Amino acid sequence: MEDITVSAPGKVILHGEHAVVYGKVAIAASLNLRTYLLLRRSADNNISLDLPNITIKRSWTTDRIKSQVSLPLCDPNKPVGVSEELLTLLKDVAGVHQNESDTKQLAVITFLYLYCALAAHNGTVPAIDLKVVSIQPVSAGLGSSASYSVCLAASLLQLSGIISTPSGDGQWSEEERVLINSWAFFGEKILHGNPSGIDNSVSTFGGAIKFKSGKITPLRRVPKLHILLVNTGIPRSTKVLVARCRARYEKHPDIIEPVLNSIEAISHRCEEVLAKMADSPSNDQYEILEDLIDINQCHLGALQVNHPALEEIVRTAAKYNLHAKLTGAGGGGCAFILIKPDIPLKTVTDIKSEFATMKFQCWETSVGSPGVTAHCGNDDELNRLFS
Numbered sequence: 510m511e512d513i514t515v516s517a518p519g520k521v522i523l524h525g526e527h528a529v530v531y532g533k534v535a536i537a538a539s540l541n542l543r544t545y546l547l548l549r550r551s552a553d554n555n556i557s558l559d560l561p562n563i564t565i566k567r568s569w570t571t572d573r574i575k576s577q578v579s580l581p582l583c584d585p586n587k588p589v590g591v592s593e594e595l596l597t598l599l600k601d602v603a604g605v606h607q608n609e610s611d612t613k614q615l616a617v618i619t620f621l622y623l624y625c626a627l628a629a630h631n632g633t634v635p636a637i638d639l640k641v642v643s644i645q646p647v648s649a650g651l652g653s654s655a656s657y658s659v660c661l662a663a664s665l666l667q668l669s670g671i672i673s674t675p676s677g678d679g680q681w682s683e684e685e686r687v688l689i690n691s692w693a694f695f696g697e698k699i700l701h702g703n704p705s706g707i708d709n710s711v712s713t714f715g716g717a718i719k720f721k722s723g724k725i726t727p728l729r730r731v732p733k734l735h736i737l738l739v740n741t742g743i744p745r746s747t748k749v750l751v752a753r754c755r756a757r758y759e760k761h762p763d764i765i766e767p768v769l770n771s772i773e774a775i776s777h778r779c780e781e782v783l784a785k786m787a788d789s790p791s792n793d794q795y796e797i798l799e800d801l802i803d804i805n806q807c808h809l810g811a812l813q814v815n816h817p818a819l820e821e822i823v824r825t826a827a828k829y830n831l832h833a834k835l836t837g838a839g840g841g842g843c844a845f846i847l848i849k850p851d852i853p854l855k856t857v858t859d860i861k862s863e864f865a866t867m868k869f870q871c872w873e874t875s876v877g878s879p880g881v882t883a884h885c886g887n888d889d890e891l892n893r894l895f896s
C-alpha cells in the first residue's frame with residue numbers, strides 16, 4: 510500500500526465564537542496554516558502514534574488492541590460518538606488515569622477511538638505508523654485540534670477503503686467530506702466535550718462558511734481578506750472557556766441572551782457586507798467590518814473570555830488605527846487584526862516589530878484556503894516535514 514498523506518487547515522472565527530455553542534450564527538474561514546498527517550503500513554505488528562508538536566510517541570501491539578477492544582465497534586458509514594464504557598476502556602488501553610483529561614492524553618484517546626472505529630471496522634487490526642505534524646500553533650484558538658481530528662478521520666477512512674483515494678487536486682467528493690466531517694466531530698467531542706462543530710467543519714470544507722446548529726452554508730461571495738494573526742502565546746483550554754461562558758450564561762440568562770443575540774446580528778451583518786465586498790470592496794464596507802470587530806470584542810469581554818494579553822493586542826492595534834478581536838475560545842490564544850488594502854506596508858512592518866518586542870508571534874495571511882486534502886506523489890516539502 511502507498512503511504513497516505515493528508516492535510517487540513519486551521520481556522521479563524523471572524524464572528525460568533527461562543528454564541529455558536531448556543532445555536533447562534535457564526536462566520537469562519539480556513540487559514541493557510543495546516544496540519545499534515547502521514548500514514549504508513551508498518552512492517553511489525555504495531556500501531557504507533559507520533560505527535561511531535563505535543564511530544565507524544567506511543568505504540569500498541571495489534572494483539573493488544575484485538576484482545577482489549579471488542580471489534581468491530583460500529584458501521585463506519587454511520588458516525589457515532591464514543592460511549593462512556595468504551596471511553597473508560599480506551600483510557601485503560603492508553604494508560605491514562607480515569608480522571609485525567611489533559612489535551613495530550615485526549616489526543617491519544619481520539620486516535621484510538623477513530624482507529625478502532627474506522628481502520629479496524631471489519632474486525633481486522635492493521636499495523637500502521639501514523640505521524641501528525643502541525644505548522645499551526647497548538648491550543649491557540651486556530652483549530653489545531655479540529656484539523657488533527659479531520660486528518661485522522663480522512664486518512665483512516667481512506668485506509669479502510671470507505672472513502673476513495675482522490676487523484677488530481679486531492680479533493681474528496683461532497684458526500685465523502687460529509688462523512689469525514691461527522692467522524693471528525695466525534696473526535697472533537699473527545700477533545701473538547703461539547704463543541705459546536707464549527708472548527709471541524711471549516712477544516713473539512715475550507716473557504717469561508719456560515720455555521721448555525723450544525724448547518725454549514727459555504728459563503729460563495731467573499732473578498733480576499735487580509736489579516737494579521739497575533740498569538741499571545743498563552744495556552745488555554747477551549748473546554749474550560751466554554752464552561753466559563755456557560756456559568757455566566759446560567760447566572761444571568763436574561764442579560765447574556767441579548768449579548769448572544771447581538772453577536773448573532775454581527776455575524777449576519779458580516780455575511781452581508783462580505784457578499785457586497787466580493788464585487789467591489791469600498792472603504793465604507795471595511796469600516797463596517799472594523800465596527801463589527803470592535804463591538805464583538807467588547808461582547809466577548811462580557812462573556813468572560815477575554816485576557817489582559819488580548820487587550821494589549823487590541824490597544825496596540827488601536828495606536829496604529831487598526832482593529833483587533835480575539836478569535837476562537839479566547840482566554841489567551843490568538844487575536845486577528847483586519848488589514849485594509851490601503852494600509853501602508855510600513856504600518857504593518859511597524860506593528861509586527863512592536864508585537865515582536867512584546868514576544869507575540871505574528872502571521873500575515875489571507876483567509877479561505879482549501880479544506881481537507883490528500884497529497885499524492887512525491888512532494889519535497891512534505892518529505893522534509895516528515896523526515
Ligand code: MEV
Binds near residue numbers: 522529703705
Ligand atoms: C472554538 O474555536 C469556538 C467556540 O465557539 C467553541 C465551539 O464552537 O465549539 C469557543
